[in-house]
């Protein structure tokens with residue numbers, strides 16, 4: 078769906094985006110994660126044709142239209158991180174104006190507006206002035222606006238920044254619905270917890286580099302492979318420790334009264350083999366589990382290493 | 386194909402119609418015009434009493450240039466205010482980015498902004514017509530003169546609007562853009578006379594071809610226009626026929642040709658400014674400055 082190749086953006090001698098390559102397949106809800114200043118907004122603005130790249134290419138849905146061309150713009154719905162609305166303009170007129178900016182006819186826009194306002198739960202605000210809406214409502218209106226021309230790709234830059242918790246939940250529900258309806262969505266955020274609940278794929282960015290990208294589980298597994306294993310034992314500890322010391326690739330991190338923590342770089346099958354082996358050797362296990370992997374943990378692990 | 390209104394024009398008109406600024410603007414415009422009318426009337430009465438003993442009708446025709454020039458002055462002040470804030474205003478209120486991601490081309494955005502300013506200013510001018518019409522009824526001018534004034538002031542608004550939008554596209558702040566567009570308008574008026582002054586100094590009083598630069602001068606354009614309407618003569622035609630120059634200027638010295646060529650030249654200049662503005666507005670061409678962002 079969205080192909081980014083070798084994308085680079087330099088401001089003077091500062092490189093905001095550094096040879097970023099990324100493919101987001103159709104139907105994904107892609108979370109674009111990174112601390113402030115990582116280059117997420119810069120990347121998004123280039124994709125939307127609002128900023129000229131220093132190098133690299135962006136392609137959408139197999140067309141070879143250049144960034145910023147009308148054909149490309151038709152495929153993208155963009156919700157910026159900060160945006161304003163006009164005074165003295167009603168919600169339905171707001172929609173009509175942007176619809177006509179895509180060359181749509183008033184009659185078609187009116188019909189679509191009803192559907193979209195219902196989708197974003199703003200039906201009762203149709204006759205209200207946009208500048209009187211709350212921040213959360215404006216955000217949802219902006220999503221409805223971005224969907225007017227039925228783009229293949231919806232891009233939201235930090236959609237929940239500045240929203241109260243309730244508005245955040247509403248926004249998340251809306252995005253989940255859109256995902257279920259088959260839209261390809263890209264969301265950038267520096268808040269990880271909300272992305273991990275909603276996205277099916279992620280890309281982690283820092284200082285202009287894409288550190289990892291792919292399906293959520295894949296990324297977690299690939300980079301969570303080094304997570305520790307906690308083992309609780311009801312039999313004496315000595316034989317268990319000896320057994321572990323003999324194993325290749327196992328490092329004992331700590332031993333307590335009836336528990337030990339080992340570092341093991343194996344996959345799921347190797348871990349279950351390890352467990353079997355212990356049982357076969359008469360060790361009584363009461364607990365054997367891998368540390369819970371969180372996106373936060375992964376994020377800290379990835380970005381901590383590259384922050385020098 | 387169905388006619389479709391430029392979305393920007395439509396939105397601007399919708400929004401303007403609802404804002405208090407329109408009411409106050411209209412009030413101020415008519416107020417100034419009425420004031421000018423009163424002053425002119427007083428002046429005419431005084432004149433006519435001292436010379437012709439009460440026959441003021443032959444003087445009333447002077448109401449037309451007085452009112453028309455007042456309007457030209459007000460328009461000169463307002464149009465830059467309307468257009469110079471348009472692009473930088475969009476950036477300040479952070480609506481610019483979204484607009485640029487739609488299918489509106491930069492040129493149609495620029496044209497939309499200028500058109501909406503011209504329409505809004507014509508709204509004021511039309512509202513002032515009844516006052517103007519008095520000069521026609523009692524002053525003996527034809528309705529064609531009134532129509533021609535509408536055309537001339539529209540042209541002038543397009544000219545000012547295109548300068549305004551150009552300044553708006555290069556300034557980050559709306560206020561800077563407004564000031565720059567006043568300055569730029571003054572510079573255009575001044576710069577087009579420099580060749581003439583130089584030629585007069587060097588060429589011992591004969592401006593020659595340097596007069597062609599004056600085709601782009603809006604002040605001279607209005608001077609010619611009022612000369613034509615009031616006296617049927619042309620200052621430039623006189624000037625050109627006296628200074629013996631090539632075939633080009635000879636043609637220009639024929640009757641009213643000057644004013645039409647000058648109108649075309651001013652339109653051309655406006656078009657160039659609009660093209661430059663749309664080039665600057667395109668984020669992929671211009672300096673790529675992002676819209677100013679509010680820190681939360």
Ligand SMILES: Nc1ncnc2c1ncn2[C@@H]1O[C@H](COP(=O)(O)OP(=O)(O)O)[C@@H](O)[C@H]1O
Nearest residue numbers: 088093111112113114115116117118119120675
């Ligand atoms: N116009 C600009 N001029 C210079 N540096 C910029 C400009 N815009 C952004 N940057 C820098 O580029 C980096 C990436 O910014 P941005 O893409 O906004 O990050 P993010 O959205 O991930 O927080 C930041 O360090 C920022 O300071």
Ligand SMILES: [Mg+2]
Nearest residue numbers: 117118158235
């Ligand atoms: Mg950002």
